[in-house]
Amino acid sequence: MNRFDWLSELLARFQDEHILLYKGSAVVLAPAHTLNVDSEDWASCAAQTKKYRCRFSALWAQQLDDELQLNACYEKQGDYLVLRTKIPLDKPLIHSITPHYANADRPERHCHDMFGIEFKKQPDNRRWSRHKAWQANQYPLRKDFPVAGFNTGLTPPDNDYPFLSVQGSGVYEIPVGPVHAGIIEPGHFRFQAVGEMVLNLEQHLGYVHKGIEKIAEGRDAHRVVKLAARVSGDSCVSHAWASCLAMEKAALCQVPPRAVWLRALMAERERVANHLGDIGAIANDVAFGFFFYQFGRLRETWQRLSQALFGHRLMMDCLVLGGVTQDINQQQIDEILRQIKMLRKEWRELKTVFNENTSLEDRLETTGILSPDYAQRLGCVGYVGRASGQDFDVRRDLAYAPYNKLQVKSPCYNRGDVAARTLVRLNEIQSSLDLIEQICQNLPTGEIQTPWQTPKAGAEGLGFIDGWRGEIVVYVRFAEDNKIDRFFPRDPSWLTWPALEHLIRGNIVPDFPVCNKSVNGSYSGHDL
Amino acid sequence: MLKILTKVIKTGVVTEKFERNADLERFGIEIKTLVDKQFAGSLSIRAVDVGSCNGCELEIHALNNPYYNIERFGVHFVASPRHADALLVTGVVSRHMETALLRVYEATPAPKFIIAMGDCAVNGGEFGVSYASCGAVGNVINVDVAIPRCPPPPLAVMQAILQFLKT
Ligand code: SF4
Numbered sequence: 001m002n003r004f005d006w007l008s009e010l011l012a013r014f015q016d017e018h019i020l021l022y023k024g025s026a027v028v029l030a031p032a033h034t035l036n037v038d039s040e041d042w043a044s045c046a047a048q049t050k051k052y053r054c055r056f057s058a059l060w061a062q063q064l065d066d067e068l069q070l071n072a073c074y075e076k077q078g079d080y081l082v083l084r085t086k087i088p089l090d091k092p093l094i095h096s097i098t099p100h101y102a103n104a105d106r107p108e109r110h111c112h113d114m115f116g117i118e119f120k121k122q123p124d125n126r127r128w129s130r131h132k133a134w135q136a137n138q139y140p141l142r143k144d145f146p147v148a149g150f151n152t153g154l155t156p157p158d159n160d161y162p163f164l165s166v167q168g169s170g171v172y173e174i175p176v177g178p179v180h181a182g183i184i185e186p187g188h189f190r191f192q193a194v195g196e197m198v199l200n201l202e203q204h205l206g207y208v209h210k211g212i213e214k215i216a217e218g219r220d221a222h223r224v225v226k227l228a229a230r231v232s233g234d235s236c237v238s239h240a241w242a243s244c245l246a247m248e249k250a251a252l253c254q255v256p257p258r259a260v261w262l263r264a265l266m267a268e269r270e271r272v273a274n275h276l277g278d279i280g281a282i283a284n285d286v287a288f289g290f291f292f293y294q295f296g297r298l299r300e301t302w303q304r305l306s307q308a309l310f311g312h313r314l315m316m317d318c319l320v321l322g323g324v325t326q327d328i329n330q331q332q333i334d335e336i337l338r339q340i341k342m343l344r345k346e347w348r349e350l351k352t353v354f355n356e357n358t359s360l361e362d363r364l365e366t367t368g369i370l371s372p373d374y375a376q377r378l379g380c381v382g383y384v385g386r387a388s389g390q391d392f393d394v395r396r397d398l399a400y401a402p403y404n405k406l407q408v409k410s411p412c413y414n415r416g417d418v419a420a421r422t423l424v425r426l427n428e429i430q431s432s433l434d435l436i437e438q439i440c441q442n443l444p445t446g447e448i449q450t451p452w453q454t455p456k457a458g459a460e461g462l463g464f465i466d467g468w469r470g471e472i473v474v475y476v477r478f479a480e481d482n483k484i485d486r487f488f489p490r491d492p493s494w495l496t497w498p499a500l501e502h503l504i505r506g507n508i509v510p511d512f513p514v515c516n517k518s519v520n521g522s523y524s525g526h527d528l
Numbered sequence: 529m530l531k532i533l534t535k536v537i538k539t540g541v542v543t544e545k546f547e548r549n550a551d552l553e554r555f556g557i558e559i560k561t562l563v564d565k566q567f568a569g570s571l572s573i574r575a576v577d578v579g580s581c582n583g584c585e586l587e588i589h590a591l592n593n594p595y596y597n598i599e600r601f602g603v604h605f606v607a608s609p610r611h612a613d614a615l616l617v618t619g620v621v622s623r624h625m626e627t628a629l630l631r632v633y634e635a636t637p638a639p640k641f642i643i644a645m646g647d648c649a650v651n652g653g654e655f656g657v658s659y660a661s662c663g664a665v666g667n668v669i670n671v672d673v674a675i676p677r678c679p680p681p682p683l684a685v686m687q688a689i690l691q692f693l694k695t
Contacts, residue, residue: 133623133660140659148658154630155623178628181607183575183588186625207624208579211660227654233583233679277589290532296593297542303590313681314583353531524581527622 004033004079006052013048029462029475030249031398032073032080039085042070043095043121046104049074054081055379055392056101057495058473059108060488061115063143068092068115072104073462073473078397080464087117089142096122103379103495114141114213129206129527131158140214147214161204166192171199174509178207182513185523189512196508201501208527216487217479221247222321222452224484228474229316231489232525237263237270238467239489239525240319242474245400245463247321250478251455257444259323261402265336265439266306266315266324268432271468272343273302273314275425275432278520282422285514286363294350298343305339308332323449333440340433347433351426364419368515370503372414382470383424384496384519388416394466406438416503418518428468454482467492469522491525542594570602571689573643574612574636578629579661580619584646584679588616591682598686609635616685617671620648620655621662633669641672645685650674 014021022036037045046056054074061070067086074081087094096119098105108119109128116139119125130136133155139145166173171194178186188204212231216224228243229236241263248255280295303313310318310326318325328336354360370380372389380390393410395403411427413420460477470492479485500519504512575588591598592605606612609632621629633642644665647653657663665671675688 131624146659148656151623151659155626157627157631158624178625179576179609179632183585183605185577185580185582185585186628207628208577208619208622209624209660210579210620210622210655211658212655214660215655215658223654230581230583230654230678233581234586236581236583277586281589290536293594294535294539296590297539297595300590300593300595307681314586314679316583316678349531349535353535356531522582 006076006079007033007081010048010052010054010081013052014045017044017048019044019048029082029460031400031464032082032462034082034084036084039070039087039094042072042083042085043097043100045083046072046097046100049081049083050100052076056097056104057379057471058475058488058490059097059104059111060475060490061111061117061141062477062486062488063089063115063141066090068117070094070111070117071475072097075392075471078392078394078399080398080462082462092117093120094118095120098122098124101379102377103498106498107494113139115139116142126162129209131161131206131209132156133209140211145214147211147217158204161188163190163202163204164192164200166199170194187523191509191512193509196510198504198507198509198512201504201512203497203501205497205523206527208524210524210528212489212528213487216484218483221476221478221482221484224476224487225319225321226317227487228489229319231528232491232493232522233314233316234274234522235270235467235469235472235491235525236314236316237266237319238465238472239474239491240317241267242463242465242467242472243476243487243489244319244321245465246461246474246476247455247463247478249461249463250459250476251321251453251461253322253453254450255323256447256450257402258327258446259448259450261439261443262324262326262328262448263319264402264406265328265436265443266310266318267465267467268435268439269302269306270315272429272432272436273299273306274468275429276302278517279422279425282364282418282514282517283360285517286360288357288360290353291350294346298346301339302343305335309336320449321452323447325449327448333443336436336440340436344430344433347426347429354422354426361419363511363514364422365415365417367418367511368503368507368518370416370499372416374502375416375499378498378502379495380470380499381495382466382468382492383421383428384499385470386410386412387420387424389414392471394464394471398464400464402439405442406435409434418514421518457485469493469496469520469525471495489525489528491522493521493523493526497521497526543597543600570604571614572604572606572612573614573616574606574609574632575616575618576609576629576632578617578619578625578649578665579622579655580646580648584618584648587679587682587685588618588645591685596682596686603689609633610637612636612640614641614643616643616645617649617665618645620652621665621668623660623662626662626668629665629668642669643673643675643688644671645675646680647676647678650676653678
């Protein structure tokens with residue numbers, strides 16, 4: 001299969017629909033292909049890409065002088081297409097693509113709250129990222145909005161978000177959050193239930209909106225990499241990697257092969273650490289403490305080796321522009337391989353317990369089902385998608401370096417229940433261990449960093465990485481003097497949070513924690 | 529069941545490993561004595577994320593893994609501020625969480641103390657003050673103890689609790 005062998009057919013379909021295409025480019029945002037279109041054709045393009053079974057991946061805007069540029073990223077067979085259009089800043093009006101792609105709903109509402117873009121025929125025009133920290137007629141990502149210093153006094157609670165309401169005898173509401181009962185990030189969940197059964201769940205997120213996109217602007221690129229690592233701390237390696245990739249593309253920087261392989265080593269270690277922790281936590285939510293302590297123990301030993309190897313338990317700030325900060329020697333490689341051998345043995349024992357334990361089976365199977373059909377419509381990625389038949393893995397399908405030289409086995413199931421999501425993660429641990437072994441055995445020699453060259457103002461880049469939650473997309477555009485003009489990190493959680501609203505329906509309220517944990521969306525990564 | 533029991537027996541008590549780690553044991557025991565004195569044998573902590581990146585939360589979770597097992601010193605994480613003696617606050621205070629933090633603070637019965645965990649909570653970290661963030665926790669409520677680093681490792685969190693209780 002050749003890269004982009006589908007693109008000419010899609011372009012022909014665009015032409016059949018009389019969609020005017022302007023000069024595109026295969027290099028500006030490589031590996032993605034960019035196409036410029038008229039704003040009037042924005043929604044009809046989406047209708048065509050949808051028909052042609054392209055998956056919606058990301059949507060972002062940016063202000064370029066007195067215009068707003070809108071970007072929509074679609075994916076098919078591991079190839080990415082970015083459609084771009086411009087609308088005037090004083091009349092920012094465009095047709096919504098949500099009628100074609102349900103998962104463009106929240107990204108569009110985010111664009112509205114941050115830029116003031118009006119999306120015509122958007123089925124849900126409620127605010128999303130804005131609570132009460134700024135007014136409805138203020139748009140933080142516009143260039144004339146000050147990054148700080150304009151709010152005074154206490155920010156009132158967001159107590160009038162227009163939730164969907166359900167009526168009928170015996171129906172009641174359960175408001176949960178923003179502060180939850182466990183050690184977990186804040187967000188609000190509004191349940192409508194009858195007896196124990198959940199009729200509907202609505203999420204209201206945005207509580208940990210820290211202005212990441214805005215504060216990155218005007219910051220030095222090196223510091224924005226640090227900021228990227230903190231978009232979602234559990235994914236600090238993969239987010240930093242995606243941002244580095246985007247910036248390195250903009251600067252035409254060639255990262256030494258050894259550094260690229262070390263990045264992958266860290267990313268796989270991050271994946272294993274998170275899966276270990278979450279499998280324990282999922283089990284804990286159904287009162288199976290044995291797994292909680294066993295997997296917690298394994299995660300701790302894993303994190304300790306990360307500390308010994310890279311000087312940080314989460315490997316934060318180990319990626320920098322042009323490479324990585326830490327090299328490893330043969331002795332450390334042996335240690336990594338030794339730990340993998342031990343972990344494999346323990347994994348087999350625990351996997352047998354997982355397979356045979358009837359109480360786990362009882363609680364996890366048929367709980368929180370996300371059908372492959374829904375997963376496809378919502379464009380779910382990562383383990384949420386792969387537990388529901390969406391066989392997509394950026395490492396395998398885009399095959400960015402070094403995965404183009406590695407054998408990526410990506411487990412996929414169709415059942416879509418909590419058990420399937422747990423199983424994907426159990427098996428991903430195995431395939432990550434395989435990958436780490438391959439990396440250790442084939443680690444190229446050479447430098448781990450190359451000097452950074454400041455790109456010229458206006459240079460832009462796009463980075464795609466498969467984080468442990470799934471596909472991460474990062475867009476950057478440079479200003480003068482190595483400063484960042486626009487930073488847009490798209491966490492995979494944008495595509496999996498909506499799945500939770502669907503898969504919880506018809507389940508009992510007490511199963512919500514385990515369903516939530518099995519999806520484990522990032523609040524911070526989503527709220528930005 | 530047999531497999532579980534075998535695994536439990538084979539694993540043994542990993543917490544014991546730290547008997548050789550003088551620091552943790554010493555600090556741990558000190559925590560226990562001090563907690564005993566001030567909070568009658570149990571210190572209830574409510575973790576509140578007001579704008580963290582979730583990195584700090586991961587390390588709070590680690591406190592409950594068998595290696596640190598903070599519960600053995602009478603330190604518990606509770607589900608409501610109403611049950612708490614201390615708040616362990618992570619993250620910069622996002623403006624969207626400002627009122628929530630104040631409400632949690634008010635809901636916590638006195639005597640209470642506030643621990644700011646992580647660079648964000650201590651000094652604003654990489655996020656600082658902006659249209660969306662009030663910055664450090666100290667900008668919103670009084671902080672009694674600060675645990676810097678990003679994120680502070682579990683051992684540092686235990687040590688900090690101890691230091692605070694000493695004063
Ligand atoms: S201190 Fe570091 S780990 Fe903790 S919330 Fe802030 S950025 Fe995340």
